[in-house]
Amino acid sequence: MKLATLRNGTRDGALVVVGKNNSVYASASDIAPTMQAALDRWDEVEPKLRALAEQLEGGQVEGTPVDPTQMMAPLPRAYEWIDGSAYINHIVLVRKARGAEPPATLETDPLVYQGGSGVLLGATDPIEVPNIEWGADFEAEVGVILGDTPRGVKAADASKYIKLIVILNDVTFRNLIPAELAKSFGFFQSKPATAFAPFAVTPDELGEAWKEGRIHLPLNTYYNGEKFGDPEAGPEMHFSFNDLLQHLTKTRAYTAGTIVGSGTVSNDDRSRGSSCLAEQRMLEKIDSGEFKTPFMKPGDTVKIEMLDKAGVNIFGTIDQKVVDAD
Structure with missing residues (x-):
């Protein structure tokens, strides 16, 4: 459905x-x-x-x-928007890009942050960039919308609390992150409004592609009309949504309408491309010693979509243009 x-x-x-x-x-x-x-x-x-x-x-x-x-975002405003970082390859690359080491608990303790949920963008709403020096980047992700979820959920039981599945563009101002994290209090100004594809689907709509809290399909991103990446969303999602729910509910419950994101979909295989500019920039740095790809500027476009094995566009397409913010 x-x-x-x-x-x-x-x-x-x-x-x-x-x-x-x-x-x-x-x-x-x-x-x-x-x-x-x-x-x-x-x-x-x-x-x-x-x-x-x-x-x-x-x-x-x-x-x-x-x-x-x-169409608006499936939930135009949500009680909570919680984003994980479940793809280890992404964590390693973006931390290298800003000269930071991955946490010692990289493979055992999920990274999550709580973003702004009061204003969630529709699939065709523009990406407003007040200052190109802030380093605007797209991040193609998958996410789930929860029903009422109690404290203390175990991963083995988590799937029954996942009511709907979505894809999203978690825009980030990369150049604002280092100063924010240096204060040891997390992201805030570096995370503007997140955009969502128009359709939210029940897990059964994905058929066999939905397994053990992961979507086993590629997530396609097009930047300025050209294919940017199509990494597989399933195999390298180190922490499944079931794992993320176990982590999130350790100390508290969540109300229906809470959204949980996977973090940027990322594969170790370079041939699959990337789901954000920061990863491509870091690979350029590794190969040539310098960043080559600039961050987004007004006029740039981003399209994100996921097709099933029959070629059906499951969630509809995120189709955004970067604009100057007034």
């Missing part, structure tokens, strides 16, 4: 069910007015949403053509 949030002039938009081929949607307002309202009563409303999805697919409900520009 695919769900999305339609722009309707309100903060939270309107919940819709989307057809499998992404071409049409049907209003779900009679079942739940918003995505958050659906998540709050998931056990009650999920069967009704699935029934509507089947009716839409079978032609018993008239569909409205999908216009990606009219």
Whole structure:
């Protein structure tokens, strides 16, 4: 089942069910007015949403053509947005880029931070860059949206709390990071608003590609119209989403509508490219002794999408342009 949030002039938009081929949607307002309202009563409303999805697919409900520009983030604002860094190759490369060593617990203790969740961008919303000296970078990731999740979840039981899956662009101002982390209090100014592909899908929509808390499909990124990377999201995700949930719930519970990100998808195999500029820059530094690729500037474009083995665009496409911030 695919769900999305339609722009309707309100903060939270309107919940819709989307057809499998992404071409049409049907209003779900009679079942739940918003995505958050659906998540709050998931056990009650999920069967009704699935029934509507089947009716839409079978032609018993008239569909409205999908216009990606009219879709907000699946959750336009979330109770929490927590991003991990589950791909070790990415951690090693970006830390080298800023002259920092990986933590001693790199392979045993997940890295996570809590980002801004009050403003989450839609797939076609622009990336605003107030100052190109801040080093704006894209980061292609996968993520999950939780239902109510108690404290003390074990990895073996975590999958039942994952209600929806998403992909996202976690924009970063790279050049603001070192000074922030030097204060030993984490990211803040270096993390502007995150953008999401238009469709959130239930895990079963991925079929066999969803295994043990990982998506076993490539995540494709295009930068300025050219293929930038297509790393596999599954095999090198050192900490699965199940592992991340066990880590996150050690001391507290989470409410329905919490989003958890994987961190930048990254593979050791260079032929798969990268999911962010920082990795490519570090590889250039290793090979030639200097960074060559600049960070983003106004006019640049980023597209991120994930296709299943049949070529179906599962989540729709993140399609953003970098603009000057007023």
